[in-house]
Amino acid sequence: MGKTKIKIDYSVCGDGNKIDPRECAICMKVCEPALFLLHQSLEKFENDNHYDPQIWRITPVYLSLCTHCMNCVEGCPEKAITVSW
Amino acid sequence: MCDHCLKHGTAGKWYLNARNYTTEVLDDINIDEDFLKEFLLEQYKTFESMQVRKLAGFSAVGLGYKIKIPIIGRITKYFAEKMLHSEKSKFNPFQAEGHIGQVVPLDDAIAILENCVDENTIIMKYCMCRFQTRAEKEACCINFGIMSDIIDKLPRFIPEPEDSKYRLTKEEAIEKFTEFNQKGYIGTIWYGAYPYINNLCACKTPECAGFGPRLNFGIKSIFMAEYLVENNPDNCQGCKRCITMCQFGAINFNEDTKRSEIDHSKCYGCGVCVYACRFDALSIIDRQVIPTLAGKY
Numbered sequence: 089m090g091k092t093k094i095k096i097d098y099s100v101c102g103d104g105n106k107i108d109p110r111e112c113a114i115c116m117k118v119c120e121p122a123l124f125l126l127h128q129s130l131e132k133f134e135n136d137n138h139y140d141p142q143i144w145r146i147t148p149v150y151l152s153l154c155t156h157c158m159n160c161v162e163g164c165p166e167k168a169i170t171v172s173w
Numbered sequence: 174m175c176d177h178c179l180k181h182g183t184a185g186k187w188y189l190n191a192r193n194y195t196t197e198v199l200d201d202i203n204i205d206e207d208f209l210k211e212f213l214l215e216q217y218k219t220f221e222s223m224q225v226r227k228l229a230g231f232s233a234v235g236l237g238y239k240i241k242i243p244i245i246g247r248i249t250k251y252f253a254e255k256m257l258h259s260e261k262s263k264f265n266p267f268q269a270e271g272h273i274g275q276v277v278p279l280d281d282a283i284a285i286l287e288n289c290v291d292e293n294t295i296i297m298k299y300c301m302c303r304f305q306t307r308a309e310k311e312a313c314c315i316n317f318g319i320m321s322d323i324i325d326k327l328p329r330f331i332p333e334p335e336d337s338k339y340r341l342t343k344e345e346a347i348e349k350f351t352e353f354n355q356k357g358y359i360g361t362i363w364y365g366a367y368p369y370i371n372n373l374c375a376c377k378t379p380e381c382a383g384f385g386p387r388l389n390f391g392i393k394s395i396f397m398a399e400y401l402v403e404n405n406p407d408n409c410q411g412c413k414r415c416i417t418m419c420q421f422g423a424i425n426f427n428e429d430t431k432r433s434e435i436d437h438s439k440c441y442g443c444g445v446c447v448y449a450c451r452f453d454a455l456s457i458i459d460r461q462v463i464p465t466l467a468g469k470y
């Protein structure tokens with residue numbers, strides 16, 4: 089089995105876009121191994137370790153724990169998650 | 174007895190040495206209180222992003238795969254353990270440096286609260302791990318010492334008024350912790366940062382970032398308790414309640430004897446099962462009495 093890849097469409101969810109993941113968080117709650125991490129987005133600020141306390145996103149961290157149950161893909165109201173392997 | 178106890182313990186346990194809860198220990202590593210306050214404030218402001226920040230080119234993203242790559246795997250593991258066990262005084266607030274902990278059963282947690290902690294500094298804050306993995310706010314992290322001076326600058330960790338009051342007396346803290354233990358949460362005591370102790374947590378797996386690396390990838394991010402649990406088959410009624418409560422899969426059901434059996438190699442010694450058993454069949458024993466597991470934390 090290949091490595092799991094999980095992609096979140098940040099143009100829809102997180103980074104200050106349409107959905108604030110702190111409010112939705114469905115994917116985080118339905119993932120049995122709890123591999124999604126909710127954190128302040130560092131994208132624009134990576135170099136100097138700055139961040140905006142109000143801008144959050146979700147990163148799938150422990151990819152190898154994914155059971156391919158597809159709960160997150162099916163549960164996401166914005167169809168913003170893809171899981172492949 | 175682990176290295177930490179030899180160096181920092183009284184009565185054999187590093188976390189029962191009251192000095193490790195005072196800022197006096199900071200002299201040992203030549204830093205002062207203000208420095209540690211700044212460090213903790215920076216760290217907590219952006220706590221959740223620690224795992225996605227890169228350290229020496231690595232972050233925790235995809236860690237399970239990295240560890241399987243022969244050489245990279247060993248290097249990743251080496252760096253992760255080195256950072257968590259760090260004893261140096263120049264911290265990077267963006268990594269969990271010197272943030273290592275150990276499982277403590279209820280009695281030791283009570284002893285900590287009774288004998289080691291300064292009553293005027295006990296606070297209870299939201300668990301970061303449950304928030305960062307489930308977006309849930311649950312107040313179950315008991316902190317003390319310096320944390321009580323900086324918590325007001327970290328309003329998002331302060332429980333909402335309807336949830337609970339967040340400055341606790343010793344009695345209230347003991348009562349809360351006992352409640353957590355009965356719910357099945359694992360007691361853990363943490364350096365933050367080494368050699369200063371400031372966290373008594375009530376953890377849940379798989380959410381807890383402290384247990385994750387160890388349970389999933391064998392990185393020693395947390396030590397097992399000084400204890401193990403033993404089953405008295407004469408009392409055990411085979412009700413399996415303990416099996417449901419154990420978060421480590423350390424209890425098996427023996428179909429022949431219709432009794433539960435503890436797998437000592439997996440037991441973290443959290444004691445959760447002891448309080449779950451209604452038939453007084455389980456008891457906590459010192460890890461040292463089982464020769465093959467003595468010293469295996």
Ligand code: SF4
Pocket residue numbers: 094118119120121122123153154155156157158159160161171
């Ligand atoms: S497919 Fe299942 S296990 Fe994998 S990330 Fe989604 S919810 Fe989690």
Ligand code: SF4
Pocket residue numbers: 096101102107108109112113114115116146163164165166167168169
């Ligand atoms: S379920 Fe979809 S929209 Fe909701 S937080 Fe997860 S990725 Fe964002």
Ligand code: SF4
Pocket residue numbers: 299300301302303313314361374375376377380381382383
């Ligand atoms: S260590 Fe335990 S209680 Fe503390 S923040 Fe993590 S899960 Fe929560």
Ligand code: SF4
Pocket residue numbers: 404408409410411412413414415416432433449450451452453454455
């Ligand atoms: S809870 Fe007690 S009585 Fe029930 S199976 Fe476990 S040890 Fe036996």
Ligand code: SF4
Pocket residue numbers: 401402418419420421422423424435439440441442443444445446447
């Ligand atoms: S068997 Fe060990 S790890 Fe499991 S609940 Fe009991 S003490 Fe904790």
